[in-house]
Amino acid sequence: MTRITLVQGDITRQSVDAIVNAANSSLLGGGGVDGAIHRRGGPAILADCRKLRASHYGKGLPTGQAVATTAGDLDAQWVIHTVGPVHSPSLDRSELLASCYRESLKRADELGARTVAFPAISTGIYGWPMDDGARIAVETVRDADTAVEEVRFVLFDERAYEAFARQLP
Numbered sequence: 001m002t003r004i005t006l007v008q009g010d011i012t013r014q015s016v017d018a019i020v021n022a023a024n025s026s027l028l029g030g031g032g033v034d035g036a037i038h039r040r041g042g043p044a045i046l047a048d049c050r051k052l053r054a055s056h057y058g059k060g061l062p063t064g065q066a067v068a069t070t071a072g073d074l075d076a077q078w079v080i081h082t083v084g085p086v087h088s089p090s091l092d093r094s095e096l097l098a099s100c101y102r103e104s105l106k107r108a109d110e111l112g113a114r115t116v117a118f119p120a121i122s123t124g125i126y127g128w129p130m131d132d133g134a135r136i137a138v139e140t141v142r143d144a145d146t147a148v149e150e151v152r153f154v155l156f157d158e159r160a161y162e163a164f165a166r167q168l169p
């Protein structure tokens with residue numbers, strides 16, 4: 001059974017095996033969590049991302065997929081980059097958001113990571129409503145078939161923390 005825990009704070013300050021990044025498909029950095037991870041993790045992460053762009057992901061990482069790099073100076077072994085969907089009021093992209101959590105946990109299992117920190121993917125710049133993003137995150141992790149022992153959702157503010165807390169018993 002995977003234990004789900006909630007923390008309010010900055011994901012770049014977590015000590016875990018793997019930190020998940022809400023990246024964009026370029027893998028070359030951006031705002032929000034992505035910017036914070038590259039700033040605190042240092043240039044080694046970007047160097048790995050550039051290698052991925054030069055090899056397997058020439059066109060970038062597709063939405064809903066996940067890929068791991070070094071965690072550089074972060075207190076973790078790996079950063080798992082995943083690309084959330086931009087929220088659309090007319091199209092249901094929930095399955096892509098769920099896929100981010102599932103695929104990230106698959107990469108974690110392949111690496112042997114036992115503790116994984118996730119941000120609330122897509123709920124920032126990509127505009128996903130927080131309550132629905134929290135529901136999809138918690139349901140997907142709960143239903144995942146994974147050897148990860150702890151999934152820690154790291155929520156930046158109280159509003160996000162409360163939204164996730166409402167999804168847990």
Ligand code: ADP
Nearest residue numbers: 010011022032033036121122123124125126156
């Ligand atoms: P996306 O483009 O997937 O929406 P963002 O990084 O813009 O990604 O936002 C995702 C969520 O992460 C938002 O809820 C945002 O408030 C939160 N966030 C931003 N910075 C951090 C951080 N350093 N640690 C944890 N969560 C963060």
